[in-house]
Amino acid sequence: MLEQVKFKSFKSFSKETIISCIPTKSEILSESNTYNDILKGCAFYGSNASGKTNALTSITLLLDLLFTDVPLFGLHSFFNDDEYLSFEYKFNINNNIIVYSFSIKRDGTIFKEKLTSNDKIYLDRIGLSAESNITENKLYDHNDITDKTLFLKNIYFNTKFAGYKDLIDWYDYLKNSIYLNPTRQANGQIVNFDKTQNDIFLMDYLDKNGTEEINNFLIEFNFPYTIKYTKSTNPIDKLISFSQRLYLIRKNMKPIPYLLESYGNQVLLKLLPSILKVCKTGGILAIDEFSSGLHNKLEELLIKYIFNHSTNVQLFFVSHSTNLLKTSLLRPDQIYSVDFDECGSLLYKFSDEHPRESQNLEKMYLSGVFRGIPLYNENKN
Numbered sequence: 001m002l003e004q005v006k007f008k009s010f011k012s013f014s015k016e017t018i019i020s021c022i023p024t025k026s027e028i029l030s031e032s033n034t035y036n037d038i039l040k041g042c043a044f045y046g047s048n049a050s051g052k053t054n055a056l057t058s059i060t061l062l063l064d065l066l067f068t069d070v071p072l073f074g075l076h077s078f079f080n081d082d083e084y085l086s087f088e089y090k091f092n093i094n095n096n097i098i099v100y101s102f103s104i105k106r107d108g109t110i111f112k113e114k115l116t117s118n119d120k121i122y123l124d125r126i127g128l129s130a131e132s133n134i135t136e137n138k139l140y141d142h143n144d145i146t147d148k149t150l151f152l153k154n155i156y157f158n159t160k161f162a163g164y165k166d167l168i169d170w171y172d173y174l175k176n177s178i179y180l181n182p183t184r185q186a187n188g189q190i191v192n193f194d195k196t197q198n199d200i201f202l203m204d205y206l207d208k209n210g211t212e213e214i215n216n217f218l219i220e221f222n223f224p225y226t227i228k229y230t231k232s233t234n235p236i237d238k239l240i241s242f243s244q245r246l247y248l249i250r251k252n253m254k255p256i257p258y259l260l261e262s263y264g265n266q267v268l269l270k271l272l273p274s275i276l277k278v279c280k281t282g283g284i285l286a287i288d289e290f291s292s293g294l295h296n297k298l299e300e301l302l303i304k305y306i307f308n309h310s311t312n313v314q315l316f317f318v319s320h321s322t323n324l325l326k327t328s329l330l331r332p333d334q335i336y337s338v339d340f341d342e343c344g345s346l347l348y349k350f351s352d353e354h355p356r357e358s359q360n361l362e363k364m365y366l367s368g369v370f371r372g373i374p375l376y377n378e379n380k381n
Helices: 053-066 151-159 165-175 183-188 202-209 212-220 261-280 296-308 362-366
Strands: 002-008 017-018 041-046 082-094 096-105 110-117 120-127 129-132 177-181 190-192 224-229 245-251 283-285 313-318 335-341 344-349
Touching: 017 129, 017 344, 041 053, 053 082, 053 151, 053 165, 053 190, 053 313, 053 335, 082 110, 082 165, 082 224, 082 344, 096 261, 110 151, 110 165, 120 245, 165 283, 177 183, 177 261, 190 261, 202 212, 202 245, 202 261, 202 296, 261 283, 261 296, 296 313
Parallel strands: 041 313, 041 335, 177 283, 283 313
Antiparallel strands: 002 017, 002 082, 082 096, 096 110, 110 120, 120 129, 177 190, 224 245, 335 344
C-alpha cells in the first residue's frame, strides 16, 4: 500500500508537497479505515480550480507512466521555472518498504530513476546511463535506454521481475489499480491498469459476471430496484443494443431501460464494477468528481463499503460533498484541503488542526478552519 508520495514542481504545485498515508495516533475508525498501520486512502476538498484533481493525479501519475503512454509534456509547474519536476513514492508491500523516485526535465525527458526495496538499490539511473541489480546485465547506456520512457517499465516488460517477489507483489498492487471520473466515462475516462482485464466497464462486467454480484449489493443495502441483463452473442449489435438489454426492475412497475434511468443510477452502476473488483484484488481506486450524481447517503454508503469490505485497498477521491466530512466516516488524517495562492496549490491536512472526535468537521471546514474554501463576496447578492 502507498505510504507516501512526495513531489515538487508538478502542475499547479510548485513547492515540495507530501501526501502521507501514515495515520496519526488517533483511534478514530482505526479498524475500518487503516490496515497494517496505513490509511486506506485520502479525500481532497477545495474550491474550483484549486488543484484537487492535480493532487489526485500525483498519485495516479506513477500508474500512467508505468502502464500507459501518457505524454511527458504539460506536467511541470507553471508557477516556477524549475528545470525538473520530481516524484518519490513510498510503498509498504507485505512489510517490504519499496521506494521509487524519478525526475523529468521541462523538455519532457526523463533524467533520474531510482528503485529500492528495504534500502537495497535495485535500479539507479541518471540520464541515459543506468545500473540494475534486477537483470542479468548490470550496466545500460543510450543503446538500451530512451529518454521518453521509464527504464523500470522496460525492465518489467522484459523480465516480469522474475525471482524478485517483493517487486512482483508491488507491481501487482499497482496493476490492480483503477482510475475513473464518473462525469467523463462516456469519453473513456476510466482506466484499468491491468490491460488483461476489461470487466470494470459495465457492459464487459455483465457479459463476464452476470448480474448476481451487483444485485446482491443492491438487495443487501435495500435499493428499490435490481437489474436484469440479457447477454449478447452478436459482436456487431453488442454496443448498439446494450441499453436495450439492461433494465432496472422495480416492484409492481414495468422494467425501465438503462438509458432512460436517472443519471445517478447510471453513475452508480458504472461505479460498482470497479468497486467490487478492487475490493477483491486490492490496489488503488482513484475517483475524481466522486460526488457527481450521487445522493449524500449513497456516497457515504459506498465509502463505508470500500473501507469495510477490503484490506489492502486505498481509496483516493475528490469531492465537493461536505456531508462526508465527519469522524463517523473519515479520519481527520485522511482529509486534505487544497488551497491556492500566488505560488500555486497548497495542501493542508485536517488532522494538523487537532480536531476532537466530537467536533463537526463539516462546520469547521465551511468556516475556514481547514482552509480550501472559496472566498466569494456574497454580500453583492
